[in-house]
Amino acid sequence: MTENPSQTQAPGPGGPPAGSENLLRILTSPWVAQAVYTVARFDIADRLADGPRTSEELAEATGLDPDALYRIMRTLSSFGVFRGLGDRRFALDTAGQLLRDGVPGTQKYSALLFGEETFRSWGEVLHSARTGRPAFDEIYGKTFYDYLSDHPAGSENFNRVMGGAAIVPPVAESFxxxxxxxxxxxxxxxxxxxxSILSRHPHLSGTxxxxxxxITQAEQELDGPVRERCxxxxxxxxxxAPAGGDVYLLSRVLxxxxxxxxxxxxxxxxxxxSPGGRLLIFERFLPDDDSPHMGKIFDLVMLVVLGGRERSSNEYGALLAETGFRPVREIEGPRNMGLLEAEAI
Ligand SMILES: C[S@@+](CC[C@H](N)C(=O)[O-])C[C@H]1O[C@@H](n2cnc3c(N)ncnc32)[C@H](O)[C@@H]1O
Structure with a gap:
């Protein structure tokens, strides 16, 4: 999000007014995202991993309506998810490859997370706009994390999204x-x-x-030599918070x-x-001004779903100063993420 496309379109003579294509793309993008959610939900990309298939074959395998699935897949062929090969046969395109299970950088679990409960919250966005409180809580009668506690499949999927984030290794390397x-x-x-940190640093133990x-999911999944130090x-x-550390991490928590x-x-x-101990905050830091920044859309997710907020590093600095920390330095990371190191005083 480096520029505002509405400012780059000149109105053509007799053509649509400036910004109308951009606005239409914005207005229809929830539909596209829900179409992606549907194919993720029915493992369509996984079913195409070995090569092209027809939408009829895929409908038969998934129990979906053949014509509906065809229309969804041909639509997503305009968005780099599938490639239509004729006769209702489809192959995976580049974005579609990332809807497969287990491939590096897969976003299949994000498609499920964004498409299910969190998507319903956006239907009640006016509640958040009026009250400043999460629409999620209004719809489900509980907070997002309380909801996950009651829905193990949702919790497992959420933890997969978090654990699979491509931003994990750079943090482990940047300090x-x-x-x-x-x-x-x-x-x-x-x-x-x-x-990832304990694997790179054999002298460290962790909690x-x-x-x-x-923690139950971690108990089932963690093994190997690192497990003994964790x-x-x-x-x-x-x-x-547990005592005994000399470095504390708060990654995408605050x-x-x-x-x-x-x-x-x-x-x-x-x-x-103890005084002198280090706290590492890993977050998406917003600019202090109103310049375009991808983190601002995640700030709205915090507003509508979780009741949190994305902050600038200065805003985190202010929170640190009032809670017994001294900010030491900031390290820029990938995807607009950064690491803020603070010392306990
Ligand atoms: C956005 S996730 C980030 C997970 C991980 N730190 C990362 O960066 O991938 C936020 C984490 O906070 C945990 N969490 C939420 N409420 C909590 C609470 N009251 N006490 C402890 N952990 C909590 C969630 O279970 C989740 O693992």
């Missing part, structure tokens, strides 16, 4: 863990980041701390929470630390 001994990953999900569902602890960071809860989490982490 010098040499002088430290024990890393506590607070809200660390099923441990992808912690495992993974998250809600019981994530203890697992279930609990809520709104109540406490943006899920409003300022009051984010400060409470930071205070609990600070209470578990």
């Amino acid at each position: 010098d863990f040499g002088p430290y001994k024990h890393v506590v990953d607070v809200g660390g999900g099923t441990g992808a980041l912690l495992v 993974l701390f998250d809600l019981p569902e994530a 203890s697992l602890a279930a609990g809520s960071f709104l109540d406490r 943006h899920n929470w409003g300022d009051g809860d984010a400060a409470a989490i930071l205070r609990n982490v600070r209470a578990a630390m």
Whole structure:
């Protein structure tokens, strides 16, 4: 999102007014995303992994209506998901490859996450606009994480999305863990980041701390030599954080929470630390001004689904200053993500 396309279109004589194509693309994009959700939900990309098939064959395999599936697939052939080969045969195109299970960079689980409960929240966006509170809670009668606690399949999918994020390895590489001994990953999900750090640094041990569902999933999935250096602890960071670390991680945690809860989490982490200990905050930092930035769409997800907010590094700095930390430095990462290092004072 580097430029505003509406400003780059000149109105043609007798043609549509400037910005109308851009606006139409914006207005129809939820439909395209839901079509992608549908093919992800029925594993269509996985079923095309070995080569092209007809929409009739795929409909028979999935129980979908043949004509409906054909119309969905031909639409998505205009968006780089499939390639229509004629006679209702389709192959995977580049974006479609990333809807397959298990391929590096797969976004299949994101398609499911964005397409299900979170999508319903957008239907009640006016509630968030009027109240500043998440539409999700209004629809489901509970917070997003409480909902996941009650829906193991949704929780498993969410943890897969988080654990599979391509941004995990750069964090593990961007900080010098040499002088430290024990890393506590607070809200660390099923441990992808912690495992990646412990694998690179054999002298380190670690503690993974998250809600019981994530820790249960981690217990099932973690193995190998790193497992012996990694203890697992279930609990809520709104109540406490495990003691004993000299480095604490909060990766993509604080943006899920409003300022009051984010400060409470930071205070609990600070209470578990000794002075001089390091806190690494990994987040998508927004610019302080109103310039275009992809993180702003995730800020709306925080508003509508979670009740959190994306922040600038200065805003994180202000939260750190009021909770017993001193910001030390900021390291830019991929995909508009960054690492903010702070010292417990
Ligand atoms: C957006 S995910 C980030 C996961 C991981 N740190 C990462 O970067 O991939 C937020 C994490 O916070 C956890 N979480 C939410 N509420 C929590 C709570 N009250 N106590 C502990 N963990 C919580 C979720 O289970 C989830 O793993």
